[in-house]
Amino acid sequence: MAAPSEAAKRRPFGTRFLTDPGRLFQHNAWDNVEWSEEQEANARSKVQENSSQLLPQDKQEEYEVNANRYWDDFYKIHENGFFKDRHWLFTEFPELAPNRNPSQNEVSGYKCSYKEESDNEGLGRCENGHCSLETRAENQLNLIKSVPKFCTEESATQKHSELNQSDGVYPGSSATYRILEVGCGAGNTVFPILQTNNDPGLFVYCCDFSTIAVDLVQANAEYDSSRCFAFVHDLCNDQSPFPMPEESLDIVILIFVLSAILPEKMQCVVNRLSRLLKPGGMILLRDYGRYDLAQLRFKKGQCLSDNFYVRGDGTRVYFFTQDELDDLFTTAGLEKIQNLVDRRLQVNRGKQMTMYRVWIQCKYRKPVAPQL
DSSP: OOOOOHHHHHSOTTOBOOSOOTTGGGSSEESSOOOOHHHHHHHHHHHHHHTSSBOOHHHHHHHHHTHHHHHHHHHHHHTTOSSOOOTTHHHHOGGGSTTSOGGGGOBTTBSOOOOOOOSSSSSOOEETTEEOOOOGGGGGGOOOOSOOOOOOTGGGGOOGGGOOOTTSOOTTTTOSEEEEEESOTTTTTHHHHHHHOOOTTEEEEEEESOHHHHHHHHHSTTOOTTTEEEEEOOTTOTTSOOSSOTTOEEEEEEESOGGGSOGGGHHHHHHHHHHHEEEEEEEEEEEEBTTOHHHHTOOTTOEEETTEEEOTTSOEEEOBOHHHHHHHHHHTTOEEEEEEEEEEEEEETTTTEEEEEEEEEEEEEOOOOOOO
16 A cells, blocks of 8 residues: 655644645555654644643533433434444454454455444544544455344343353353453444354353443344343443353453543453453453544543543543553553554545544453463
């Protein structure tokens, strides 16, 4: 893929191009774009400006207390139409389908092909502060090989309150490979996993803070209760039970989820999730990085605390550094496998606008007890 010019890389975030767009717009995105000192200084200045006026404390408390209502409203409005299914997952996280043919992970000659979902022309959209990150180009991945399974009427009415682990039997207890997605939304991660990973021993759990989101997952025609269990869960409530026991999971997935949690509660959340992992199990994370386009677009009066903002619809988002995430996971006793920042230049041809995205991708593993 051709690289952008040095001048293009140095342009401010969200710059419109009104002349000579032809060569720049012949591609939609470039990976691992290096920022100039000037560009980083401009981004830092924008953040200082939009965070100079914090929301009053009583408003901040309101957003915390009513967090589930704001996410319910989000899914009532968008249902399953805001994001597209994340078939890029198996390129970035091959652990989700360990029996895949490695050649299937290569797309258009390069391996790192993360793109986020949008129904709009060209690149991702921003709506009410939600900047979707994938594009229609992800359809080219063509990773779905299996035939979807269909659920019964009973599966759509499974309730978390029915769980009982006292006799050692729980949803997925007979599985040999267990995955939990936290913050599953409408199922844009869960269903690609179920479609792509044909391991008969696979069982996927998925939970969300929003009752509406979980209802959407359970009502999906591809929801198969013999391979999946969706439940409502509040990560920040340490009294809220999980359907599986500790040290039972191979993988925990956090895709743009940790950033929605109050920063003071993040460590407790990571600690809880790490206890669910088997020795050798991993947490896989993809989330917003510091100075991402979405952060720079916030206006004064939307900042709650350093790098933590409220969107127009009442949902919240934090923008991480690599060190912050490393501290969270290592404090929970996990060891680093991967912690990288992905800076991308995306170009919206229709709007003649460049967009600089910053994401962080992590893999952290629970240590295996040494052999005695």
